[in-house]
Amino acid sequence: MSKVKEYLSETATEMLHRVTWPTWKELQSNTIIVVVASVLISLIIFVMDFAFGITGGETWKGALGFIYQIFK
Numbered sequence: 001m002s003k004v005k006e007y008l009s010e011t012a013t014e015m016l017h018r019v020t021w022p023t024w025k026e027l028q029s030n031t032i033i034v035v036v037a038s039v040l041i042s043l044i045i046f047v048m049d050f051a052f053g054i055t056g057g058e059t060w061k062g063a064l065g066f067i068y069q070i071f072k
Contacts, residue, residue, distance in 0.1 A: 022030070053062020
């Protein structure tokens, strides 16, 4: 039990005195970067899914479906 208490004490000391926390301005700018990157990556994945026919409906089977339809 003493090791657990020592671990928690050392963890609290490190978090309070040794960790450099970002400023509010840095946190805001980094959050904006993460949100923009997430939106861009999700759009790229959607376009790829649509192009290959994964998210397309009955009328659009994607690029591969189009090629298969040509060579039918």
